[in-house]
Amino acid sequence: MSPFQILRVAVRALLVNKLRSFLTALGIIIGVAAVIAMVAIGDGARTEVERAFAAIGSNMLVILPGTTTAGGARGGFGTLPTLTWDDLKAIQTELPAVRFAAAALRTTAQVQSEDANWTTSVTGTSPEYLDIRDWPTVQGSRFLQSDVDGGTKVALLGQTVADKLFGAGTNPVGQVVRIGNVPFQVTGVLARKGQSPGGQDFDDTVIVPQSTFATKIQGGLQKYISGVIVVAATSADATPRAEAEIISLLRDRHHIQTGADDDFSIRNLTEMASARQQSTDTLTALLASIALVSLVVGGIGIMNIMLVSVTERTREIGLRMAVGAKPWLILAQFLVEASALSVAGGVVGVALGLWAAGDLAHRFGWPMLVRPEIILIAVGFSACVGVGFGLYPAQRASRLDPIEALRYE
Amino acid sequence: MASRELLRLENVTKVYRMGDVEVQALRGISLTIGEGAFVAVMGASGSGKSTLMNIVGCLDRPTSGRYLLAGREVSRMSRSQLAEVRNHALGFVFQSFNLLARTSALENVELPLLYAGVGGRERRARAAEALRRVGLGDRLGHNPAQMSGGQQQRVAIARALVTRPRVILADEPTGNLDSATAAGIMGLFEQLWRDGITLVLVTHEPDFAAYAPRVLLIKDGLLQSDEARAA
Numbered sequence: 001m002s003p004f005q006i007l008r009v010a011v012r013a014l015l016v017n018k019l020r021s022f023l024t025a026l027g028i029i030i031g032v033a034a035v036i037a038m039v040a041i042g043d044g045a046r047t048e049v050e051r052a053f054a055a056i057g058s059n060m061l062v063i064l065p066g067t068t069t070a071g072g073a074r075g076g077f078g079t080l081p082t083l084t085w086d087d088l089k090a091i092q093t094e095l096p097a098v099r100f101a102a103a104a105l106r107t108t109a110q111v112q113s114e115d116a117n118w119t120t121s122v123t124g125t126s127p128e129y130l131d132i133r134d135w136p137t138v139q140g141s142r143f144l145q146s147d148v149d150g151g152t153k154v155a156l157l158g159q160t161v162a163d164k165l166f167g168a169g170t171n172p173v174g175q176v177v178r179i180g181n182v183p184f185q186v187t188g189v190l191a192r193k194g195q196s197p198g199g200q201d202f203d204d205t206v207i208v209p210q211s212t213f214a215t216k217i218q219g220g221l222q223k224y225i226s227g228v229i230v231v232a233a234t235s236a237d238a239t240p241r242a243e244a245e246i247i248s249l250l251r252d253r254h255h256i257q258t259g260a261d262d263d264f265s266i267r268n269l270t271e272m273a274s275a276r277q278q279s280t281d282t283l284t285a286l287l288a289s290i291a292l293v294s295l296v297v298g299g300i301g302i303m304n305i306m307l308v309s310v311t312e313r314t315r316e317i318g319l320r321m322a323v324g325a326k327p328w329l330i331l332a333q334f335l336v337e338a339s340a341l342s343v344a345g346g347v348v349g350v351a352l353g354l355w356a357a358g359d360l361a362h363r364f365g366w367p368m369l370v371r372p373e374i375i376l377i378a379v380g381f382s383a384c385v386g387v388g389f390g391l392y393p394a395q396r397a398s399r400l401d402p403i404e405a406l407r408y409e
Numbered sequence: 410m411a412s413r414e415l416l417r418l419e420n421v422t423k424v425y426r427m428g429d430v431e432v433q434a435l436r437g438i439s440l441t442i443g444e445g446a447f448v449a450v451m452g453a454s455g456s457g458k459s460t461l462m463n464i465v466g467c468l469d470r471p472t473s474g475r476y477l478l479a480g481r482e483v484s485r486m487s488r489s490q491l492a493e494v495r496n497h498a499l500g501f502v503f504q505s506f507n508l509l510a511r512t513s514a515l516e517n518v519e520l521p522l523l524y525a526g527v528g529g530r531e532r533r534a535r536a537a538e539a540l541r542r543v544g545l546g547d548r549l550g551h552n553p554a555q556m557s558g559g560q561q562q563r564v565a566i567a568r569a570l571v572t573r574p575r576v577i578l579a580d581e582p583t584g585n586l587d588s589a590t591a592a593g594i595m596g597l598f599e600q601l602w603r604d605g606i607t608l609v610l611v612t613h614e615p616d617f618a619a620y621a622p623r624v625l626l627i628k629d630g631l632l633q634s635d636e637a638r639a640a
Contacts, residue, residue, distance in 0.1 A: 001523060016511055319507045322468060323568065324496020324524040326489045402468050406507065 001329055010337040013309075024305040025345035027298025028382050032349025033356055034291035035378045036370060040357035042284025044366035049280055052195070053273035059099075059236050060132060061243055063091075063229040063250075066263035081224035082263045087253055088229055092128075095249060097242035099234045102129040105213050105227035111206055112178040113165035120161050122179060122206045124213020124227070130156075130190075132232040140173035140188030143209055151211040155184035158203035159192045177206075182216045184208060243268060292381070298345065299385035306338050306393035317397050318405025331398035338390020339383060346382035350375055412443035415575060415607055416465060421474035421484075423460050423630075434460040436630040437474070442609065444575075447602040449618035450611045452627035459580070461627060462611055466499055466578045467491045479575055496525050500569025502579040506561045508553040508568075514540060515549040518568045525572060539567040543597060559590035566597065576607040583617060595620050 014021040066082040091101045105124035110117055123129070126148050130136075143154045155177060157165070166172040172186045193202035208217075218226065233242035243266055254263055310317070317330055354370060361368035423435040434457045442448055452458040463469035464476060467483055468491075476484040483494055495501075500521075508517045518536035527535070540549055543563040553561050562582060569577050579598065583591035595617050602608050610621060618624050626634040 001526060005523060315507060316509060319509070320520070320524070321492060322466075322495060322501050322507075323521040324492050324572075326492040326524075328489070329524065403463050406503065 006329070006332050006336050007340070010333055010340050013313075013333075013337055014340060017309075020305060021341060024301055025341050025348070027301035028295065028342045028345030028385065029298075029349040029352060031291065031295030031298040031385075032346045032378045032382050033353035034294050035288060035381075036350060036353025036374060037356040037360060038287035038291040039284060039374045040353075040368065040370050041360055041364075042280065042287050043369040043371065044361050044364065045283065046277065046280045047369060048364075048366050049273070049276045053269065053276070059233040059239050059242075060269045061231040061233065061239065061246070062267040062269070063231065063246060064265050064267065065225070065228070066265075081222075081226050082254065083225045083229055083250075084223055085225060087250060088225065090249060090253060091229065091231065091246060095242065095245040097233055097238045097245050098231055100128040100132045100232040102126045102132060102230055103210055103225045103227055104129060104230050105210055105218065105225065107217060109180050109217065111161065111165065113172075113175065116165050118161055118164040120158075120164075120204050120206055122208060122213070122217060124208050124210040124217065126210055129207070129230060132230050133193075135193065136191050137188035138191045139171055140186065143187050148209040148211050151215055152209060153182060153184045153212055153216065154187045154209065155179070156188045156190055156207040157186055158190050158205040158207075160201055160203040161206055162189045179206065179208070180217060184212075239268060295378075295381060295385060298382075299342070299389040302338050302341055302386060303389035303393060305341075306334060306390055307396070309337075310334065310393045310397045313397075314400065314405045314408040317400050318402045318408065321400070321402040322406060327398040330400075331394045334394035334397045335387060335390050338394065339386040342382045342386025342390075343379070346379040349382065350379060353378070412445050414441050415444045415446070415479055416440075416442040416609075417475075417477040418465075419475040419477075421461075421464060421471040421476060423457075423464065423469070424472045433630055435464070435471070438627075438630075438632050439474075440625065440632060440635065442576075442607070445602075445605055445607055446623060447599075447608045447621045448610070449621035449624045450609065450627060451613070451615070451618050451624060456627045457630040458611055458627040460630075462578060462580055462609070465609060466501060467494045492524075496521055497572060498575045500572065500574040500577040502562070502565050502569050502577065502582045504581040504584040506553070506558075506565045506585070508561055508564055510554065511552060513550050513552060514545060514556070514564045514567075517553070517564055518571050521568060521572045535571055536567070539571040540564070542570060543567045557590070558586050559593055562586065562594055563597065566594075566601075570601070570606075576609060577601070579608065579610045581611055581613065583612070583614070591617070 063083060085103070088101060088103055091098055102125050107122055108119060109122045110119045111122070127142055127145055130142055137156065142156060143152065146152075147154050157172060157177070162172050165177060166175065173188060175186050176183045177186060178184070190203070190207070195201055214222070231242060231246065233239040246266060247262065250264055251262065256263065320330060321327075357370055358368050360366075418438055418440050420437045420439050421435055422433070422437050425432040425434055438461065450458050450461065460469070464471050467478070467486075470486075470491075471484050474484070475482060478494065478498060481494075483491065486494065509520070515533065515536050518539050519532045522532040522535060537546070537549055540546060543566050545560060545563050545567065548556065548560065551560075553564070556564070566577075566582075569579075582598075583594055586594060598608060598610065599620050608621075610617070612618050623635070623637045625632060626636075
């Protein structure tokens with residue numbers, strides 16, 4: 001008897017009880033669909049986290065100045081200005097692992113157009129900041145180093161600010177906005193960055209040259225940077241090296257004795273990103289293992305129905321044996337039946353899982369990501385479930401005594 | 410009638426163990442059946458005639474003694490080998506027909522050929538021929554549910570015939586049929602025998618045993634009488 005004939009006999013047997021076969025396969029369908037959808041959700045969350053951290057800036061380090069201590073109350077990082085413009089220049093020029101460095105002076109201010117006003121975060125910085133943040137303009141262009149040097153009153157608007165002040169879909173380039181009564185000309189609108197993992201809107205911001213910021217908004221350019229320094233390492237792998245270089249450079253420049261504490265601190269966003277990454281990976285593994293459990297439950301359903309089927313068809317098995325079916329053929333037939341159920345369930349489950357993954361991705365606004373190997377694993381696993389859980393009932397069938405089987409009522 | 414020997418049983422015994430109790434179903438039966446014979450086996454229930462038929466039918470193995478079918482010792486064969494012998498050399502007709510439900514007459518008859526590895530075209534041709542031989546040439550596509558008991562038993566006989574076996578074993582083939590239909594089935598068996606087929610028939614009914622020229626009577630696991638009559 002050829003494998004094709006065994007398959008035909010098995011499919012016919014399954015079609016005799018269509019509803020029962022469908023309900024049995026449903027366990028596998030749901031299991032496979034769950035595996036695919038859950039892994040897709042996990043992968044979607046993962047890329048979302050990656051995207052969010054990419055929005056903050058790639059390979060980015062943030063250097064914060066030291067803390068003030070007033071009457072025993074420690075002010076927290078950044079409260080005492082310890083970083084100088086010369087420190088920045090040294091970081092920019094002396095460190096091989098640093099690609100870009102820029103100061104970022106920040107305040108919150110009301111920004112006005114002719115028709116509207118909006119309170120937002122205003123950052124004073126240099127053009128390198130946009131390179132560090134990997135942040136292009138969609139309209140107009142960025143300001144230049146010459147604007148920083150000359151203290152020009154120009155501004156770049158984040159998408160949110162542009163929408164609030166000028167309405168969505170308009171081009172504000174060339175228009176004038178007032179920041180605390182000082183008029184700034186809009187030279188460009190920044191590309192949309194979205195939200196930080198903490199829910200902060202990156203696009204709700206205005207960026208101006210640091211010199212203009214210091215003189216027109218903050219009041220006077222000083223020796224110390226009243227903000228932070230953001231740094232891009234030459235690559236993600238170079239980030240720890242850049243961090244070490246900065247620490248030793250600043251300690252040296254600030255004359256800090258060995259053993260004394262730093263008068264600055266460094267935040268490494270790559271570490272945060274990888275911690276987030278790890279937590280989403282754990283989430284994916286958890287979801288996938290829950291889904292796998294449902295697949296195993298589906299397999300138990302197959303075993304249950306195959307046992308019922310063997311009992312119901314005892315006489316048929318007896319007859320097949322009497323007319324010459326060898327025990328292994330009976331085994332093969334029931335195994336093929338169980339596998340056909342689970343593979344058919346697996347295929348339908350893949351379709352359902354892809355649909356569910358697409359739907360969920362749409363709801364969460366994530367990219368839909370289904371790795372092909374997940375589909376292979378899910379279908380392969382469901383086939384193994386069919387064979388695994390079909391084996392015992394099939395063995396029972398093949399070991400029946402034909403005489404007993406033929407007499408079975 | 411000196412025909413070639415087909416079945417040979419030598420001092421065959423069968424002991425069943427039911428818990429602690431041993432049941433001696435066959436206590437030593439020796440007999441031979443020649444090619445082309447028509448033998449009826451009679452006996453009360455519990456006499457051991459079913460056990461004898463199971464052994465002759467290669468569905469069961471004797472506890473001791475030898476059984477030769479067409480010169481081959483089958484009493485020590487494995488289950489797989491026995492299945493092959495059943496497929497090639499034996500045809501079975503049961504009291505309760507044992508047809509596959511929701512399966513056409515043709516496909517029911519094809520079944521033994523499927524296990525013999527006969528190709529699709531030849532399988533269908535031979536199954537159709539066997540069905541014509543039992544008078545069901547016009548019922549090939551019917552399911553068992555669409556047929557009378559007599560017709561179903563004819564399908565079962567066609568299924569037994571289709572592999573061209575050395576011997577057909579019929580175990581109470583008329584037990585589930587009314588007497589008129591039963592007589593028709595017995596007529597068919599007699600016809601097949603006259604065409605040269607070897608038949609072993611188990612029956613309760615002396616009337617039907619009378620179709621056979623040789624009648625074996627089994628009692629308490631022993632062959633009590635072996636009567637030959639002129640046909």
